[in-house]
Amino acid sequence: xTSYLPxxxxxxxxxxxxxxxxxxxxxxxxxxxxxxxxxxxxxxxLDLVDQRSVTCxxxxxxxxxxxxxxxxxxxxxxxxxxxxxxxxxxxPCPAFAFSVLRRNxxxxxxxxxxxxxxxxxxxSQHETVTDQQMSDILSGKAGRGT
Amino acid sequence: MAxxxxxxxxxxxxxxxxxxxxxxASGPDRNTLxxxxxxxxxxxxxxxxxLTAVTAAAELGVRVLFLTPSxxxxxxxxLKDSLANLDPDGLKKIKFMYPRSQEELLQDVASLHECVxxxxxxxxxxxxxxxxxxxxxxxxxxxxxxxxxxxAAAHVAALLADTAAFLTQKLEERGEACAPCRVIVSFDVEWxxxxxxxxxxxxxxxLSVLDRYFSVRCTLDRDRNPAAPAPAAAGEPGDxxxxxxxxxxxxxxxxxxxxxxxxLGQQWRLAIRPxxxxxxxxxxxxxxxxx
Numbered sequence: 001x002t003s004y005l006p007x008x009x010x011x012x013x014x015x016x017x018x019x020x021x022x023x024x025x026x027x028x029x030x031x032x033x034x035x036x037x038x039x040x041x042x043x044x045x046l047d048l049v050d051q052r053s054v055t056c057x058x059x060x061x062x063x064x065x066x067x068x069x070x071x072x073x074x075x076x077x078x079x080x081x082x083x084x085x086x087x088x089x090x091x092p093c094p095a096f097a098f099s100v101l102r103r104n105x106x107x108x109x110x111x112x113x114x115x116x117x118x119x120x121x122x123x124s125q126h127e128t129v130t131d132q133q134m135s136d137i138l139s140g141k142a143g144r145g146t
Numbered sequence: 147m148a149x150x151x152x153x154x155x156x157x158x159x160x161x162x163x164x165x166x167x168x169x170x171a172s173g174p175d176r177n178t179l180x181x182x183x184x185x186x187x188x189x190x191x192x193x194x195x196x197l198t199a200v201t202a203a204a205e206l207g208v209r210v211l212f213l214t215p216s217x218x219x220x221x222x223x224x225l226k227d228s229l230a231n232l233d234p235d236g237l238k239k240i241k242f243m244y245p246r247s248q249e250e251l252l253q254d255v256a257s258l259h260e261c262v263x264x265x266x267x268x269x270x271x272x273x274x275x276x277x278x279x280x281x282x283x284x285x286x287x288x289x290x291x292x293x294x295x296x297x298a299a300a301h302v303a304a305l306l307a308d309t310a311a312f313l314t315q316k317l318e319e320r321g322e323a324c325a326p327c328r329v330i331v332s333f334d335v336e337w338x339x340x341x342x343x344x345x346x347x348x349x350x351x352x353l354s355v356l357d358r359y360f361s362v363r364c365t366l367d368r369d370r371n372p373a374a375p376a377p378a379a380a381g382e383p384g385d386x387x388x389x390x391x392x393x394x395x396x397x398x399x400x401x402x403x404x405x406x407x408x409x410l411g412q413q414w415r416l417a418i419r420p421x422x423x424x425x426x427x428x429x430x431x432x433x434x435x436x437x
Contacts, residue, residue, distance in 0.1 A: 063259040063312050087311035088359060090304030097297040101355050131260045138256035138305060139249070 009037050009107065017120035026121075038113055041095075041106060045113035054118040055125040059134035083137055084115050092140065149178060150271065150328055151364055154194075154201045155389070155414050155426040179393070180307050180329040182277075182356055185366030190387065190416075191332040192218065194366075195275050197424065198330065202271050204236030208324045209267065212242050213254060214275040241269065248280045248298060255305050259312055268313045270324040272306060274331040281352055296355045303359035306331070331360065362393040366416075387416040388429070 005013075012033050016026055026034075034042040048054065084091050089100070091111045099106035118124040129137070136142035183191050196218060202208040245251040251274070262268045274280075281299045310327040317325035335350060357363065369386035390413040413429040 059259070061259045061262055062316070085304050085308040088304050088307045090300050090308075092297060092301065094293075096300075097293045101296045101300055101358075102293055102351070135253070135257040135260060138259075138308075139252040140301060141249075141253065141256075 005107070012037055013116055013120050016117065020121045038107060041108065041110040041113050044110035045117055048110060048114035049117050049121065049123055052123060052125060054114055054123070055127055056118075057127050057129050057134065057137065059129050059131045061131050061134065063131075063134055063138075082111050083140070084112050085138075150202060151181065151183075151194075151198060151330065152391075152412060153206075154198045155428075157201055157205065158197065158424055158426050159428075178326050178328055179361035180303075180310065180359060181331075181362040181364055182360035183330065183332040183364045183366065184335050184353070185332075185387075186368060187334040190366060190385075191334075192275050193424065194416075195273050195330065195332055199240050199271070199273055200237065203239040204233055206324065207236065208239065208271050209269040210240045210271045210273060211258070211269040212240055212273045212275070213245060213251060214242070215244065215246060215279045217242070217244060245280070248282070248302065251280045252302065252305060255302075255309050258309050262313070262316045267320060267322065268316055268327070270313065270317055270322065270327045272310060272313075272327065272329045274306065274329075276334075277302070277331045277356070278334045278352075296351055299352045299355045300358070303356050307359050329360075331356075357393070360393075362391060364389060364391055369415075384420075385418040389414040389416055389426075 012030065016030055016034070019030060020026060031042075031046075034046075038045070080093070082091055082093050089108050089112055090096070091109050093109050093111055095106075096109040096112070100108060115124075133142065183194065185191055192214070195212070199210045199212050203210050243254050245254050255272075258268065258272075280302060282295060306329050310329045314326035317327060333353065333356060335353060367388045367390075369388050415427050415429055417425050417427070419425050
């Protein structure tokens with residue numbers, strides 16, 4: 001997802017990855033930077049990470065890893081299941097539709113940021129699905145807002 | 147993906163061409179970002195996409211997946227000529243699919259990852275003709291698109307981009323020269339029978355969403371020359387179009403682009419010849435300056 005984030009955000013995620021690998025903590029200055037760059041989504045995303053809400057799915061075809069993220073299904077606050085793609089920004093949640101697509105005042109929603117953070121911190125849950133199940137998930141036929 | 151379009155333009159250039167030199171550009175000038183062809187509602191975009199598919203499959207050996215709402219009923223003059231001169235085996239590299247709804251389109255694209263282990267290998271050019279058909283945009287007005295429509299447009303566009311990224315990875319693993327996987331779609335920009343003035347994205351919420359995912363826009367503007375005695379109908383002999391690329395994948399300044407031969411910033415003129423052939427010619431910097 002590198003090309004879809006501003007350089008400052010990419011740098012911040014790289015720093016978080018590096019520091020977390022060394023200390024298993026995110027220091028205050030990086031948390032503040034996270035809040036500064038991503039706004040209110042940062043705290044909500046960190047909450048999702050703390051709850052281990054992100055699951056990376058993979059199928060035998062290999063559709064699972066593209067540089068940064070696997071297919072991350074994030075359990076939304078309202079109990080909905082959202083699927084975020086690995087190589088570009090899309091989330092079916094209302095915040096993405098409103099703040100990112102419609103008002104264009106956010107870079108991404110808390111689910112996509114949580115997926116980024118989980119990838120950086122190595123805290124994703126991993127599951128394997130069949131190719132057919134992966135197709136249904138990708139198309140939104142399964143695992144989308146249900 | 148603008149590189150493959152520019153290659154098709156060069157291949158069908160008004161000037162004499164050397165078919166043996168037909169190949170993708172290499173190096174930093176190669177533009178393989180997802181591309182969206184926009185223009186008023188008419189069949190010229192379908193013809194252009196089909197010509198792209200035929201050229202890519204027969205001349206470059208690229209496996210093409212052509213998704214369109216309905217089968218193409220007839221071929222225009224230049225396509226008939228092209229097909230007559232092409233190796234039939236090359237055309238077997240084009241696979242047509244006819245998803246009738248957004249759900250079917252999503253399912254067809256989402257299942258492409260299942261074919262990567264097959265003997266034929268994955269496609270390296272995904273073409274979607276008439277994207278507006280799948281986004282419920284047929285009767286939309288400037289403010290008609292609601293949040294759900296925008297989210298649906300983002301879903302379709304993101305799935306295409308994500309699938310292309312995955313197929314690119316697989317093509318590179320197989321060591322195929324046609325990597326990366328390219329995506330080209332067409333989208334109508336027209337309300338109530340006329341194309342809006344200015345930047346269509348400012349007035350079309352769906353187009354602004356699609357621009358997020360299709361980094362390069364190839365705009366077809368019909369050349370309505372008031373001096374012409376009798377303007378030709380769209381796509382008919384005598385019809386003339388201006389074609390230009392824009393977007394984040396395009397560098398500023400067409401002069402240097404024309405000099406180095408890359409697709410960046412190039413502008414083209416498309417003329418439908420009396421025999422129906424589509425003929426492209428590059429627009430020089432001098433011509434642009436005098437416009």
